[in-house]
Amino acid sequence: KNQVEQSPQSLIILEGKNCTLQCNYTVSPFSNLRWYKQDTGRGPVSLTIMTFSENTKSNGRYTATLDADTKQSSLHITASQLSDSASYICVVSDRGSTLGRLYFGRGTQLTVWP
């Protein structure tokens, strides 16, 4: 069964600290993995996307890694800001259909305190 599991479910950190969010997946055949940021009451916004051949991708203070062999990804946030408070969703796409079906994790709810 294709699944995407994220941990931790929620995380609280102080402003300025770093943190790392985890994503494990069983989706096969694998096409790509995205990290989305979803602010409360808003739609998700894409942060990074990685294909099979990429093992790291950065977007400002966000750095995503991918280990396609172990089917694990992480999102590292550096020098956190209050505006980083959001849900971070790992999304994996398969090659199994023309649609490129997406499998969503439940997200990690990050709260940054001043």
Next chain:
Amino acid sequence: EADIYQTPRYLVIGTGKKITLECSQTMGHDKMYWYQQDPGMELHLIHYSYGVNSTEKGDLSSESTVSRIRTEHFPLTLESARPSHTSQYLCASSEDGSGETDTQYFGPGTRLTVL
């Protein structure tokens, strides 16, 4: 910022009412999607469209229906709303779903509450 819009943002209605959730995008994308999301849960695909006059059901069974008469417009309709339909509904679009790096752009969502 993606040019995809949803109205209304919030809707509270009584059981049995007919409602239409609007979604429009100005990016000229062929593919559009509707997702349902409950608090703390993953997004579930309920409808998608490859283009004008094309609509398909997604993975999660839904009593809603959709139409795609124009490229930019993808409304979702519930003929008779029930409390079980209470959820957040997210609309998305993408340029071409066949690409490896094709990205879905999401609207802000409609929070529906059925009393």
